[in-house]
Amino acid sequence: MTRLxxxxxxxxxxxxQARAGEAAGxxxxxxxxxGERGDIMGRGHNRRVQDGDPTAxxxxxxxxxxxxxxxxxxxxxxxxxxxxxxxxxxVRQFGxxxxxxxEARNFYxxxxxxxxxxxxxxxxxxxECVRMMADFIERSPRLWYEDxxx
Amino acid sequence: MTRLxxxxxxxxxxxxQARAGEAAGxxxxxxxxxGERGDIMGRGHNRRVQDGDPTAxxxxxxxxxxxxxxxxxxxxxxxxxxxxxxxxxxVRQFGxxxxxxxEARNFYxxxxxxxxxxxxxxxxxxxECVRMMADFIERSPRLWYEDxxx
Numbered sequence: 231m232t233r234l235x236x237x238x239x240x241x242x243x244x245x246x247q248a249r250a251g252e253a254a255g256x257x258x259x260x261x262x263x264x265g266e267r268g269d270i271m272g273r274g275h276n277r278r279v280q281d282g283d284p285t286a287x288x289x290x291x292x293x294x295x296x297x298x299x300x301x302x303x304x305x306x307x308x309x310x311x312x313x314x315x316x317x318x319x320x321v322r323q324f325g326x327x328x329x330x331x332x333e334a335r336n337f338y339x340x341x342x343x344x345x346x347x348x349x350x351x352x353x354x355x356x357x358e359c360v361r362m363m364a365d366f367i368e369r370s371p372r373l374w375y376e377d378x379x380x
Numbered sequence: 381m382t383r384l385x386x387x388x389x390x391x392x393x394x395x396x397q398a399r400a401g402e403a404a405g406x407x408x409x410x411x412x413x414x415g416e417r418g419d420i421m422g423r424g425h426n427r428r429v430q431d432g433d434p435t436a437x438x439x440x441x442x443x444x445x446x447x448x449x450x451x452x453x454x455x456x457x458x459x460x461x462x463x464x465x466x467x468x469x470x471v472r473q474f475g476x477x478x479x480x481x482x483e484a485r486n487f488y489x490x491x492x493x494x495x496x497x498x499x500x501x502x503x504x505x506x507x508e509c510v511r512m513m514a515d516f517i518e519r520s521p522r523l524w525y526e527d528x529x530x
Binding site for chain 2: 285314340
């Protein structure tokens with residue numbers, strides 16, 4: 231398996247999360263925190279609607295699900311959508327070493343800033359992720375703009 | 381009451397949170413999200429220890445406690461300590477208009493970056509906040525460095 235195949239497998243886990251959130255009436259963004267040996271340490275999806283929690287972005291819920299650790303340099307944050315400033319700040323503060331992104335067409339967050347800060351950033355430009363998010367924004371624009379604070 | 385008095389009152393609410401967290405064996409950082417009319421919309425403290433939750437920084441728990449809203453431009457985030465990149469990212473992403481900080485001696489986070497992004501930043505350099513954090517870091521260095529991902 232090539233490294234790119236591995237990234238695509240991890241993204242599939244994030245997409246599965248996004249779809250689960252969507253099926254529950256939520257915002258279809260999913261994420262996973264992956265450990266050094268490719269193990270999924272935590273996974274999650276946006277839960278603004280489900281929990282009434284404006285901090286429950288996918289990357290945050292995945293990171294939270296992984297529990298307490300020291301040293302994230304060898305971990306990878308995998309997310310279906312380019313991380314907003316909030317989630318980018320999480321990656322920077324905790325020194326997460328790598329970021330794998332499904333797409334950055336529907337939302338362009340802080341991933342370039344993270345790359346400048348030394349994070350390895352892989353943008354997969356995945357067609358399913360693009361479609362999933364575009365469909366959602368078309369269907370629920372108010373909810374989407376609330377989620378990103380605009 | 382001058383505006384500075386008002387900021388100091390809000391900071392007192394954040395310090396009260398920090399002290400409550402400390403009394404429960406947690407990290408003594410507190411925060412409050414304050415509304416346009418000076419109403420406290422949400423308050424919280426660091427809960428890494430209490431909840432085993434690495435995302436439970438004070439600013440995040442205060443923001444979460446405030447629930448779902450649209451438009452944070454007229455709100456103020458009040459925190460006992462300069463916000464880390466994670467919490468600074470929250471302020472930027474949601475367009476929180478003002479940031480009142482107890483101190484930035486024990487930890488120098490992203491508040492200058494936020495000022496450059498147009499956030500009104502007030503650094504109170506409060507002696508109690510400085511002492512509270514310095515005492516904690518001296519007592520529990522491992523826990524402190526875990527909390528900021530270093």
